[in-house]
Amino acid sequence: MKFYLISLGCAKNLVDSEKLTRFLMKEGYVITDDISNASLVIINTCGFIQDAKKESIETIFSILEEKPKDAKVIVYGCLVKRYEKVLKNLIPEVDLFLSLLPPDKIKDEIMKNFPTTLKAKVEQQKKPLFTPPSYKYIKISDGCGNLCSYCTIPFIRGPLKSLPIEDIVKQVKTALKQGAYEINIIAQDITTYGMDLYGKPSLERLLKCILSIKKDFWLRLLYLYPTRISTDLIKLIKSDSRIVKYLDIPIQHVNNRILKLMNRLYTKEFLYKKIEILREMLPEIALRTSLIVGFPTEREEDFQELIDFIKIVRFEHLGVFEYSPEENTSAFFLKQKVNYNLKRKRRKIIMDIQRKLVRVKNINMKGRILPCLIEFPVDKYGIIWQGRIYSQAPEVDGVVYITGYNNDMNNITNIIINDYKEHDLIGECLR
Incomplete structure (x- = not known):
């Protein structure tokens, strides 16, 4: 069948x-x-x-x-x-x-x-490919216990359920054996990993076990809660070149009153300090975040505070969601809703700002020589290939379009960035 x-x-x-x-x-x-x-x-x-x-x-x-x-x-x-x-x-x-x-x-x-x-x-049977063979998502846990006031995940997925370390390491080994070069660690919040199994957050312990695999690969960390990014975790990221210098840290907002209503357990001041530490300890770090605009009671001055933060911090990548009122969440019952058109307008304003910031970053990328994970040819003649550098996570951050590559070369090869187009880069292989 x-x-x-x-x-x-x-x-x-x-x-x-x-x-x-x-x-x-x-x-x-x-x-x-x-x-x-x-x-x-x-x-x-x-x-x-x-x-x-x-x-x-x-x-x-x-x-x-x-x-x-x-x-x-x-x-x-x-x-x-x-x-x-x-x-x-x-x-x-x-x-x-x-x-x-x-x-x-x-x-x-x-x-x-x-x-x-x-x-x-x-x-x-032919092996089905949900993603290109170059990378693999490894889900280390399901469910979530953060109880953010806008989020339905705890009601849909239930409480945190972590996979044992040995099972995850086995999955990583299988993915590498099947030809994947990039391993993307995912969960609703990877920084809570292991709290249910081992009695405390155990992401660093897991990563050390994965890194004990004697093989060259990229290890990318997605979905980290800001307050649980410890100094020890940052030191671990710095210590091994296989951990891609990239972190996806959803902050959602920066106004302290809104953050409290969201049940996000940090402040704007904490975020400034954490990002300062990250960029000080990891100078090449690429940061992605996600934001929610139009949360109930969000005033014009609250939104302006968010804009100011974005302009100062200058994330490499950023996504914006319009607040969605969901049953079974405490935020659903908050008054002073922001109307649909204003939510849409605020989202567009932030995306326009981010587009300009990305343009400046991409201009500054010209002439840089970086390792690139080559994924597949774009045209039938194999003249142009698609790949990604360390600052580009799969599916969300743009790609690099590359010339000068052939199948005799390694799947990780050095390229020089020559140009850009919107969120994508244009490069050439170095021989």
């Missing part, structure tokens, strides 16, 4: 989709990238904020139109966890709704409801 899988939302969802795919393939199901050949269509949904919910619902309706007449549709994930009863009434054409279960349990439900008769061997 052939199945077609769509994964929506974040990289954490993508990891779950990859696991489900592997489990189904081991049971003899065959993955296809052509929906017209599928007997099963599986959609892993996101239900984090309004835009994600809208995308998930639109995707479900689109698939119901597009799929073969006799194909069965299975919808699971975060959206179903939040709205299963509503979805069953709204979209009765879906054959099976499954809540947020571990991938192996989802596999069991699929096998029970839609058993396959003709079983294919895993080795006979």
